[in-house]
Amino acid sequence: MSIEERAWAGEGHRSVSRNSLNRNCRIDTKAVHAGAHPVQSVTHPHVHPIYASAVFSFESLSQLDEVWEGKTPGYVYSRMKNPNVECLEKAVAELEGAGEAIAFSSGMAAITLSLLAGLESGDHVVAARVLYGATRSILVNDFPKRGIQCTFVNILDLDEVRAAMKPETRIILCETVSNPLMEVADLEALADIAHRGGAMLYVDNTFASPVLCRPIDYGADVVLYSATKYLNGHDDVTMGVAAAAPGLCGGQRGSGVSGSIAEKLRYLCVNYGATPSPFDAWLLMRGLRTLALRVNRQSENAFRLSLFLKGHPKVSRVYYPGLEDSPHYLQARKYLGGHFGGMLSFEVASGLSGATRVIEHLEMVKFAPSLGGVATTVSHPGKTSHRSLSEDERRQAGISDGLIRVSVGIEDFKDIRADFEQALQHA
Numbered sequence: 001m002s003i004e005e006r007a008w009a010g011e012g013h014r015s016v017s018r019n020s021l022n023r024n025c026r027i028d029t030k031a032v033h034a035g036a037h038p039v040q041s042v043t044h045p046h047v048h049p050i051y052a053s054a055v056f057s058f059e060s061l062s063q064l065d066e067v068w069e070g071k072t073p074g075y076v077y078s079r080m081k082n083p084n085v086e087c088l089e090k091a092v093a094e095l096e097g098a099g100e101a102i103a104f105s106s107g108m109a110a111i112t113l114s115l116l117a118g119l120e121s122g123d124h125v126v127a128a129r130v131l132y133g134a135t136r137s138i139l140v141n142d143f144p145k146r147g148i149q150c151t152f153v154n155i156l157d158l159d160e161v162r163a164a165m166k167p168e169t170r171i172i173l174c175e176t177v178s179n180p181l182m183e184v185a186d187l188e189a190l191a192d193i194a195h196r197g198g199a200m201l202y203v204d205n206t207f208a209s210p211v212l213c214r215p216i217d218y219g220a221d222v223v224l225y226s227a228t229k230y231l232n233g234h235d236d237v238t239m240g241v242a243a244a245a246p247g248l249c250g251g252q253r254g255s256g257v258s259g260s261i262a263e264k265l266r267y268l269c270v271n272y273g274a275t276p277s278p279f280d281a282w283l284l285m286r287g288l289r290t291l292a293l294r295v296n297r298q299s300e301n302a303f304r305l306s307l308f309l310k311g312h313p314k315v316s317r318v319y320y321p322g323l324e325d326s327p328h329y330l331q332a333r334k335y336l337g338g339h340f341g342g343m344l345s346f347e348v349a350s351g352l353s354g355a356t357r358v359i360e361h362l363e364m365v366k367f368a369p370s371l372g373g374v375a376t377t378v379s380h381p382g383k384t385s386h387r388s389l390s391e392d393e394r395r396q397a398g399i400s401d402g403l404i405r406v407s408v409g410i411e412d413f414k415d416i417r418a419d420f421e422q423a424l425q426h427a
């Protein structure tokens with residue numbers, strides 16, 4: 001008997017034996033039931049397979065009770081828990097030194113729901129003035145309608161941060177490395193200000209990745225990722241992760257909105273329906289395996305590119321925290337573990353027209369407004385991430401029309417340099 005026939009005869013997987021298929025059933029029925037779970041093996045798959053199953057089946061009501069209550073390991077429904085998503089969450093929690101990590105269908109889902117998990121109507125947020133555009137937009141346009149106010153500060157000015165704290169402040173929100181000028185936040189000092197004020201520190205660590213910085217080590221309470229970027233690293237997944245410090249996890253299982261931050265996060269993710277798909281979680285696991293290799297190489301290439309650009313006559317300024325004359329150099333040395341990341345920006349001296357020509361003449365390097373992939377890409381902050389600001393606001397934020405942001409990839413550095421060298425001739 002072949003494995004398939006045995007499964008047919010009810011000797012295969014338990015769920016097959018429970019509902020073995022009658023050989024005489026009709027084609028419509030066969031189409032639904034044939035071929036179920038034929039694989040039995042004493043060896044294990046070396047790589048976690050994809051559990052593309054929206055639901056899991058039970059032997060009995062009592063088994064459902066046990067699984068539901070967490071007394072027996074098992075899964076019920078993939079929006080609530082899925083092996084691939086769970087595997088990814090465990091991996092990120094381990095990388096991060098977190099008590100628990102929760103995966104979301106995008107970085108924005110992770111950010112907005114994490115904020116909602118820590119806030120109620122009447123609460124207040126102190127946030128960095130320079131933030132990812134959509135994050136800022138939620139704080140400016142959506143949260144006030146829910147009774148949540150936000151004060152924006154220069155996050156590098158600790159006195160300004162302290163002065164913005166109110167009795168109702170629950171969260172300080174910042175990015176480890178800001179976009180597009182690569183300013184590095186003083187996480188330890190910000191955690192201290194937050195905790196003294198009875199608030200939590202939330203850090204969007206997307207640009208740094210856990211290879212360079214683990215904010216929980218510096219006192220952060222919740223670490224946020226657009227996993228779309230470095231964690232995945234191949235520009236083929238949209239996903240987010242929130243990781244909670246060990247002290248903010250646990251509590252009663254299923255306590256939902258009244259539990260720890262991790263419990264609330266889980267509750268909001270599951271019930272607002274922000275769970276990622278098993279396929280995406282699987283791809284992200286695959287990306288994660290090479291995270292350290294990629295980020296180290298990207299950091300090395302970015303450092304070399306920053307030196308090249310700094311010496312180029314058509315470039316008026318380079319923003320990279322690894323440059324010794326960067327105002328963020330010392331802070332970056334402290335927080336980025338001796339590397340400085342794969343992100344840099346530079347100003348073309350001839351302004352918008354020069355930047356336009358550079359972007360148009362780059363050949364290998366594509367103009368793609370995302371970051372963190374294996375291929376080097378460029379973006380134009382003025383036209384993309386900071387498009388919604390007025391010209392005045394952009395100038396105040398230090399974002400000139402000639403500014404180009406580079407997400408440096410893992411190619412051979414000589415090829416990256418050659419492409420920028422030829423493109424800059426047209427600036």
Ligand SMILES: *Cc1c(COP(=O)(O)O)cnc(C)c1O
Nearest residue numbers: 106107108132204206226228239
């Ligand atoms: C891309 C990005 C986000 C948003 O993540 P999505 O996966 O696009 O939802 C948030 N923060 C930072 C710093 C980002 O770069």
